[in-house]
Amino acid sequence: MLNSCRALDLTDENGFLCGKILADLGVDVVKIERPGGDPSRRTGPFWADIPHPEKSLYWFAYNSNKRGITLNIETADGKGILKELVKTADFIIESFPPGFMDNLGLGYSTLSSIKQGIILTSITPFGQGGPYKNYQTSDIVTMGMSGILYQTGDFDRPPVHMSMPQACLHAGADAAVGTMIAYYHREMTGEGQQIDVSMQQSTAYFLANAIPLWELSGLVLKRAGAFRWSVNSTQRQVWQCKDGYVFFFMVGGRAGAKTFHELVNWMDSEGMANEYLRALDWENLDMFNVTQDVVGQISRPIEEFFLSHTKQEIAQGAVARQISICPLSSMEDLLHDTQLEARNFWAEIEHPELNAKITYPREFVKSSEKVCATRFRAPLIGEHNEEIYSEIGLSKQDLAVLKQAGII
Amino acid sequence: MSEKSGVFSGIKIAAFCWAVVGPLTMKYFADYGATVIRVETSKRPCTMRISAPYKDGKPGLDRSGYFNHFSANIFSLALNMDHPGALEVAKRLVAEADVVMENFTPGVMEKWGLGYEELKKVKPDIIMLRQSGFGSWGPYAQQPAFGMILAAMAGLPNFIGWPDRGPLPIGVSAYTDCISPRFASAALIAALDYRNKTGKGQLLDLSQFETALYFTMPAILEYISSGREPSRIGNSHPYAVPHGVYPCKGDDRWCTIAVFNDEQWANLCKVIGQTEYIDNPRFNTLLNRKKQEDEINELISGWSINLIPEEVMTKMQAAGVPAGVVKNAADIYDDPQLRQRNLFWSLPHPDMGLFTHLGQAFELSKTPAQAYMPSPRLGEHTEYVCTRILGMTDQEFVDLISTGVFE
Numbered sequence: 001m002l003n004s005c006r007a008l009d010l011t012d013e014n015g016f017l018c019g020k021i022l023a024d025l026g027v028d029v030v031k032i033e034r035p036g037g038d039p040s041r042r043t044g045p046f047w048a049d050i051p052h053p054e055k056s057l058y059w060f061a062y063n064s065n066k067r068g069i070t071l072n073i074e075t076a077d078g079k080g081i082l083k084e085l086v087k088t089a090d091f092i093i094e095s096f097p098p099g100f101m102d103n104l105g106l107g108y109s110t111l112s113s114i115k116q117g118i119i120l121t122s123i124t125p126f127g128q129g130g131p132y133k134n135y136q137t138s139d140i141v142t143m144g145m146s147g148i149l150y151q152t153g154d155f156d157r158p159p160v161h162m163s164m165p166q167a168c169l170h171a172g173a174d175a176a177v178g179t180m181i182a183y184y185h186r187e188m189t190g191e192g193q194q195i196d197v198s199m200q201q202s203t204a205y206f207l208a209n210a211i212p213l214w215e216l217s218g219l220v221l222k223r224a225g226a227f228r229w230s231v232n233s234t235q236r237q238v239w240q241c242k243d244g245y246v247f248f249f250m251v252g253g254r255a256g257a258k259t260f261h262e263l264v265n266w267m268d269s270e271g272m273a274n275e276y277l278r279a280l281d282w283e284n285l286d287m288f289n290v291t292q293d294v295v296g297q298i299s300r301p302i303e304e305f306f307l308s309h310t311k312q313e314i315a316q317g318a319v320a321r322q323i324s325i326c327p328l329s330s331m332e333d334l335l336h337d338t339q340l341e342a343r344n345f346w347a348e349i350e351h352p353e354l355n356a357k358i359t360y361p362r363e364f365v366k367s368s369e370k371v372c373a374t375r376f377r378a379p380l381i382g383e384h385n386e387e388i389y390s391e392i393g394l395s396k397q398d399l400a401v402l403k404q405a406g407i408i
Numbered sequence: 409m410s411e412k413s414g415v416f417s418g419i420k421i422a423a424f425c426w427a428v429v430g431p432l433t434m435k436y437f438a439d440y441g442a443t444v445i446r447v448e449t450s451k452r453p454c455t456m457r458i459s460a461p462y463k464d465g466k467p468g469l470d471r472s473g474y475f476n477h478f479s480a481n482i483f484s485l486a487l488n489m490d491h492p493g494a495l496e497v498a499k500r501l502v503a504e505a506d507v508v509m510e511n512f513t514p515g516v517m518e519k520w521g522l523g524y525e526e527l528k529k530v531k532p533d534i535i536m537l538r539q540s541g542f543g544s545w546g547p548y549a550q551q552p553a554f555g556m557i558l559a560a561m562a563g564l565p566n567f568i569g570w571p572d573r574g575p576l577p578i579g580v581s582a583y584t585d586c587i588s589p590r591f592a593s594a595a596l597i598a599a600l601d602y603r604n605k606t607g608k609g610q611l612l613d614l615s616q617f618e619t620a621l622y623f624t625m626p627a628i629l630e631y632i633s634s635g636r637e638p639s640r641i642g643n644s645h646p647y648a649v650p651h652g653v654y655p656c657k658g659d660d661r662w663c664t665i666a667v668f669n670d671e672q673w674a675n676l677c678k679v680i681g682q683t684e685y686i687d688n689p690r691f692n693t694l695l696n697r698k699k700q701e702d703e704i705n706e707l708i709s710g711w712s713i714n715l716i717p718e719e720v721m722t723k724m725q726a727a728g729v730p731a732g733v734v735k736n737a738a739d740i741y742d743d744p745q746l747r748q749r750n751l752f753w754s755l756p757h758p759d760m761g762l763f764t765h766l767g768q769a770f771e772l773s774k775t776p777a778q779a780y781m782p783s784p785r786l787g788e789h790t791e792y793v794c795t796r797i798l799g800m801t802d803q804e805f806v807d808l809i810s811t812g813v814f815e
Contacts, residue, residue, distance in 0.1 A: 001595075001598040001599060001601070001602040002598050002601070002602075017622070021591065021594050022594075025594065025595060025598045026598075044646065045626060045627075045629070045630035045633065045634070045636075046633075047633050048633055048634070049633070049634055057626050057629040057630055057633060058626045060629060061625040061626045061629055062625070108773075126745055127745065127749055127771070128771075129748070130744070130745040130748045130749060131744050131745055131748075132744075132745040133745075135725050135730075135732070136725060136728055136729065136730040136731075137666075137730050137732065138648070138651075138666040138668065138730050140643065140645070140651060140652075140653070140664045140666050141664045141666055141730045141731060141732040142732070143664075144653070144662075144663075144664040144732045144733065144734040144735065145732040145733065145735055145743075146735070146740070147580075147735050147736065147737060147739070147740040148578065148579060148580050149579075149653070149664070149734050150579070150662070150734045150735060150736045150737075151579025151580060151736075152568060152576065152577075152578055152579030152580075153568075153576060153579070154570070154573065154576070157570065158643065158652070158653040158654075158655065158662055159579075159653050159662055159734055160568060160569060160570065160576065160642060160643055160653070161568075161643050161653070161664075162564070162567045162568045162578065163567045163568075163638070163640075163641050163645075164564070164567040164623070164624060164626070164627060164638070166623060169622070169623050170586070170590075173587065173590035173591060173594075173622075174590055174769050174770055175770070176590065176591075176594040177436055177590050177593045177594050177597075177769070177770075178769070178770045178772060179594075180593070180594045180597035180598060181415055181416075181436070181440055181597065181772060181775070182415075182772055182775070183597070183601070184415055184416070184597050184600065184601060185415040185772075185774075185775050187601055187604070188415070191774060193772055193773045193774040193775065194772075194773040195770055195771070195772055195773070196770060196771040196772075196773070197770045197771075198745075198749060198770070200745065200746065201745075201746055201749055201751055201769065201770065202769055202770065204740055204743075204746060204751060205586060205751070205766070205769050206428075206432065206580065206583075206585065206586030207580055207737065207740065208428075208474075208580050208581050208582055208585075209459065209460075209461065209473065209474040209477070210580070210737035210740075211477060211737055211740065211741060211752070211764060211766075212461055212473025212474055212476070212477045212764070213461050213473065213737065214737040214738050214741055215473065215741065215763070215764050216461040216462070216463060216473045217461045217465075219461075220736045220737050220738050221579075221736070221737055222660070223579050224579075225576055226574060226576060226577070228577075228581060231460075237556060237577050237581075238560075238565070238574060238575060238576065238577060240574070245560075245565075245574060245575055246560075247556065247557050247559075247560035247561075247565070247577065248557075249554055249556050249557060249581070251554070253455075253458060254452075255455045258552070259552065288459075288460040289460075318551065319547060319548050319551050322550050322551050322552060323551070323552075324551065324552045324553060324554055324557055325557070326553075326557040326558070326560045326561040327560070327561070328560045328563070328565055328566065328575055329560070329561055329562065329563040330563065330566070330637050331563060331566075331624075331627055331628050331630075331631035331637055331638065332631060332637070333563075334562075334563055334621065334624075334628060335628070335631070335632070338546075338547050338548075339542050339543075339546045339547055339548040339549075339617070340618070342545070342546035342547055343543055343545070343546050343615065343618070345618055345621075358629060358632060358633075359628075359629075359632050360625075360629075361618065361621055361622060361625065364591045364595075364614065364618060364619050364622060365591065365592070365595040365612050365613070365614050366543075366612070366613040366614075367595070367599070367610055367611070367612055368524075368610045368611040368612075369599075369602065369608060369610040370602070370610075372595070
């Protein structure tokens with residue numbers, strides 16, 4: 001849909017997803033790395049477990065559909081080349097520390113004087129200003145500062161961090177939205193602007209009811225392990241089954257009654273429901289104020305029922321009865337998931353230099369007008385130098401000079 | 409009430425939405441000037457309107473903190489879609505709209521006569537955005553889905569927990585609810601731009617499950633490459649030591665610390681007053697520190713437990729060591745950084761009083777998000793929408809009220 005647009009993507013792993021989303025929507029995204037490759041190429045896991053800058057699966061995951069060039073923007077030549085590229089671009093995405101681009105003489109005011117209407121999207125841990133702007137961080141720190149970490153983990157142990165980095169993804173996806181809002185404005189008025197995205201803020205943006213609960217009730221939501229914490233009870237969310245785990249969330253009132261009814265009927269058909277479950281007034285069950293005793297009475301027979309089935313049996317039964325119960329998917333489960341297969345979700349993308357095809361998500365949106373698919377793998381280091389630099393008039397000889405000087 | 413100014417000024421969105429995914433998607437447009445009209449009914453109120461906590465603990469459709477936190481800037485049109493007269497009103501709304509968005513279980517819109525083909529008959533260049541739990545078709549399409557369940561379906565809890573215990577849910581229930589709206593909103597703006605340039609509308613179909621997989625993707629590639637499933641590693645990190653959550657002074661207070669290199673290690677040792685550890689051969693390299701991880705964690709815990717988490721954070725940050733308070737909801741509420749960046753808007757609400765609404769996600773330098781109005785009471789804008797946007801005469805509107813269609 002955005003095939004006439006170009007983005008220069010200067011981000012490290014904190015900002016990859018923004019450019020990935022734009023690229024899937026049709027933007028020509030040019031990833032700009034320092035000569036020798038971006039340090040984020042050292043991020044594991046690696047293809048065939050071989051740590052190598054051309055084998056980072058983290059790099060692969062979020063840079064497909066982007067072309068790639070190398071450029072040292074801290075040199076005079078590099079700056080000049082970047083400015084030439086800016087003339088061809090609509091968006092610049094960066095995740096340097098606050099002030100870094102300004103100090104190089106590549107701040108928003110300079111860029112917008114080179115290309116009227118340019119949109120500069122900056123992604124940083126805490127934002128361009130404010131008391132934390134220069135704080136050092138990593139995902140565990142940002143997740144802690146955003147309120148999610150505190151609520152995650154067993155109540156008898158410290159809060160526990162999700163080992164797959166998340167804050168960068170919340171920020172990257174938010175940055176794509178912000179960039180598109182700015183783009184819409186530019187298309188209406190011709191005016192560009194800067195978007196300041198904070199990983200802390202994008203992650204804290206959704207804390208469910210934690211903020212109103214604190215404001216209205218003075219209650220601080222605590223971590224509750226495999227349970228959901230409520231006012232008078234904790235309610236199990238993670239249930240063991242024969243060969244793994246299933247997730248089932250007791251929802252009260254009318255929203256949850258259908259699920260409870262269906263589940264009890266299912267259990268009954270196998271002789272595993274009891275009188276208590278059959279007689280309960282699910283429609284008027286208030287899971288927010290329910291007592292621990294009631295929760296226990298409901299939970300025990302359900303626990304037994306799940307333990308007597310495999311996750312596949314439970315998943316299939318839940319789908320057939322339209323009950324909101326899901327297995328905890330393994331990575332293998334996901335690759336063979338029937339829903340994803342039916343929607344043609346996975347795409348095989350060629351990696352000729354690895355002599356392999358790798359499975360990627362095909363597209364995050366199905367559009368009746370335009371295919372938004374993953375078309376090609378992430379770029380190799382400097383793969384498109386010639387192609388892109390020739391556009392701005394650099395000859396092969398120029399490139400040879402720049403390469404030897406460590407500029408590209 | 410005049411037309412809202414802002415980037416999307418003049419854009420009208422008919423939102424047949426509920427729960428969290430709907431409001432969060434609406435919000436990216438409403439905060440930037442779109443007229444977002446949420447269709448809802450007291451006959452089947454949105455699950456958020458009937459979710460605690462309530463103002464003064466008293467339930468009421470306009471008193472839910474959960475609903476009102478997430479719904480600033482939205483217009484509410486009360487319209488009972490199960491009423492025989494509702495479809496005609498809904499179609500008049502569609503005729504005025506640029507976008508119809510919905511996130512019900514697939515089939516609900518069709519049942520009401522508002523499937524994409526029907527919408528096109530009313531408004532040929534309409535853009536319809538759908539984002540149900542599993543997408544509009546496929547074997548699980550009809551399965552009801554909540555964010556917490558979808559997080560498990562997408563495999564996220566595999567990355568949470570201790571090696572000696574089972575997997576854990578993400579502490580923010582409905583975690584995936586904030587993922588899909590971002591992908592959907594980026595795509596929808598692209599579709600609006602495409603329509604402006606080509607005159608063509610379209611159908612956009614997203615699945616909350618599928619977008620959540622973008623948050624697990626490296627692990628899926630790792631499985632494809634090595635056959636290795638994720639394992640639970642507590643708070644440790646493959647190449648950072650120390651890396652964890654450390655106890656601090658106070659009730660359930662914690663601070664994170666993450667050390668990625670020798671310089672940070674040396675600085676940490678100075679901060680905790682243990683400089684002999686810097687060059688100690690048991691701790692002087694990453695590989696050595698990895699072997700002594702438990703001992704290092706105990707050493708730091710013995711120091712941090714005597715300090716409040718803010719002190720740990722500021723001392724470590726002053727020395728260039730990544731560290732941060734493990735903030736609870738009260739801390740987030742008062743966080744100076746987030747407050748400065750307008751994460752929250754304090755707006756007067758007729759039922760809630762001065763109430764904290766979710767504010768902006770990010771800062772646009774020239775067209776920032778605006779707090780136009782507090783979250784709507786159910787049906788608050790029914791008359792406004794009918795008479796000012798749909799062009800009904802007062803008599804027409806009054807006649808319709810008597811039919812009960814606006815309940």
